[in-house]
Amino acid sequence: MIEKDAKRAIALGYFDGVHCGHQALMRLAVQRAQENGAVSSVFTFDVHPDTVITGQPVPLITSEARRRDEIRELGGVDEVIFGHFNDEMRNMDWRRFVDDVLVGQFHACWIITGENNRFGYRGQGTPERLREECVRLGIGCDIVESVKIDNIVVSSTYIRQQIAAGNLERAAQFLGHPYTIAGAVQHGRRVGRTLGFRTVNLALPKEMQAPPFGVYVSRVIAGGQSHIAVTNIGVHPTFGEGDAACVEPHILDFDGDLYGAFVQVQLLHFLRPERRFDDSEQLKAAISDDVAQTRAWFETARK
Numbered sequence: 001m002i003e004k005d006a007k008r009a010i011a012l013g014y015f016d017g018v019h020c021g022h023q024a025l026m027r028l029a030v031q032r033a034q035e036n037g038a039v040s041s042v043f044t045f046d047v048h049p050d051t052v053i054t055g056q057p058v059p060l061i062t063s064e065a066r067r068r069d070e071i072r073e074l075g076g077v078d079e080v081i082f083g084h085f086n087d088e089m090r091n092m093d094w095r096r097f098v099d100d101v102l103v104g105q106f107h108a109c110w111i112i113t114g115e116n117n118r119f120g121y122r123g124q125g126t127p128e129r130l131r132e133e134c135v136r137l138g139i140g141c142d143i144v145e146s147v148k149i150d151n152i153v154v155s156s157t158y159i160r161q162q163i164a165a166g167n168l169e170r171a172a173q174f175l176g177h178p179y180t181i182a183g184a185v186q187h188g189r190r191v192g193r194t195l196g197f198r199t200v201n202l203a204l205p206k207e208m209q210a211p212p213f214g215v216y217v218s219r220v221i222a223g224g225q226s227h228i229a230v231t232n233i234g235v236h237p238t239f240g241e242g243d244a245a246c247v248e249p250h251i252l253d254f255d256g257d258l259y260g261a262f263v264q265v266q267l268l269h270f271l272r273p274e275r276r277f278d279d280s281e282q283l284k285a286a287i288s289d290d291v292a293q294t295r296a297w298f299e300t301a302r303k
């Protein structure tokens with residue numbers, strides 16, 4: 001239990017996907033907290049600010065249900081604070097945000113931000129202004145240089161573009177971990193078993209940035225175990241149109257029961273687009289080929 005008036009080293013930003021740059025920033029927050037006998041925290045928002053500002057939902061790399069856990073697991077911080085991004089927050093002067101919210105309400109003794117971060121009304125809170133304000137308040141401040149890969153600044157926006165294009169290897173390189181869809185296993189229509197390939201069924205969270213509908217080499221993490229799998233994402237057009245998009249991994253060489261379990265599906269490599277087959281025999285042949293390609297991919301990855 002973290003005490004309300006504990007002092008905190010607070011990292012600022014939205015942290016969608018918890019990519020390599022976010023992780024570097026949070027490592028520093030953890031270090032500053034240790035040095036100062038403080039709690040390491042992230043201050044983020046319940047909705048993406050651009051969703052409110054532009055009126056267009058920003059598709060997310062991390063589903064809403066997983067955000068807190070993912071930031072804590074991958075960032076190593078003690079606490080994730082979710083500010084409510086409403087009109088009041090949107091119009092709040094940057095200095096008031098620092099003085100009243102971060103310091104007044106959450107007792108910040110150190111604030112950590114990336115060099116490209118902007119906050120407060122119209123983004124008028126720049127890292128340089130933050131540094132000056134922290135000096136005035138007598139608290140610590142770090143401005144972290146952007147992490148780059150291949151001379152490209154790692155950002156959630158760039159990673160979303162890679163996911164949307166099906167470049168999951170590139171997305172994983174920039175994330176520092178695979179793109180993952182998590183959720184509770186639901187009952188499907190039990191067609192999979194008639195095909196000879198049982199599948200685990202998950203809803204695709206509607207707020208997520210999905211990759212193109214298709215078939216992916218995958219891993220399924222369930223009950224602390226990692227399984228090799230091949231996953232179809234889409235609306236399975238062979239069986240009629242109109243269904244909501246779902247995520248259906250077929251776990252190779254597995255005969256267990258996962259109904260109701262909470263699983264994570266890591267999508268590693270795009271194999272082919274989803275398509276409509278004329279009959280289930282053709283679909284079966286295609287899935288057999290997907291399975292063979294998946295085994296071959298893991299064989300090559302192991303070498």
Ligand SMILES: Cc1cc2nc3c(=O)[nH]c(=O)nc-3n(C[C@H](O)[C@H](O)[C@H](O)COP(=O)(O)O)c2cc1C
Nearest residue numbers: 188189190191192230232236237238250274275290
């Ligand atoms: C590896 C794999 C690839 C698949 N590819 C397609 C496809 O291209 N087109 C399609 O209509 N269904 C495809 N399916 C079938 C459906 O996604 C789903 O497995 C089937 O409709 C069974 O659904 P159920 O679990 O609700 O019974 C594929 C399934 C798997 C496991």
Ligand SMILES: Nc1ncnc2c1ncn2[C@@H]1O[C@H](COP(=O)(O)OP(=O)(O)OP(=O)(O)O)[C@@H](O)[C@H]1O
Nearest residue numbers: 012013014015021113114117146147154155156157
């Ligand atoms: N590549 C990076 N290296 C270091 N820090 C970063 C990097 N990218 C973002 N940050 C910092 O991490 C915090 C959270 O970043 P945030 O999620 O707001 O931005 P982002 O990843 O650049 O996303 P977007 O593409 O939406 O701008 C911010 O303080 C930001 O400046």
